[in-house]
Amino acid sequence: MNRKPERLISIGDIHGKFNLLKSLIETQIIFDPGTDTLVMLGDFIDRGKDSAKVIRYVCNLRDMYPDRIILFKRKP
Numbered sequence: 001m002n003r004k005p006e007r008l009i010s011i012g013d014i015h016g017k018f019n020l021l022k023s024l025i026e027t028q029i030i031f032d033p034g035t036d037t038l039v040m041l042g043d044f045i046d047r048g049k050d051s052a053k054v055i056r057y058v059c060n061l062r063d064m065y066p067d068r069i070i071l072f073k074r075k076p
């Protein structure tokens with residue numbers, strides 16, 4: 001019996017690029033909360049134009065899959 005392997009995936013330096021982040025997670029990685037853990041390393045904002053959308057998206061993912069989404073943020 002073949003089981004889908006668990007994956008530990010990290011993403012960093014999103015820098016406000018919402019469309020790229022969404023495409024990365026949904027089309028390229030094809031995140032599956034049944035098997036995948038996604039570690040997001042920070043630099044979510046600045047540079048790109050969609051920082052607020054990035055924050056909403058990652059917080060929503062974390063709220064939907066709290067055991068599968070790990071968010072890091074820089075110390076203040």
Ligand SMILES: [Mn+2]
Nearest residue numbers: 013015042043
């Ligand atoms: Mn950076």
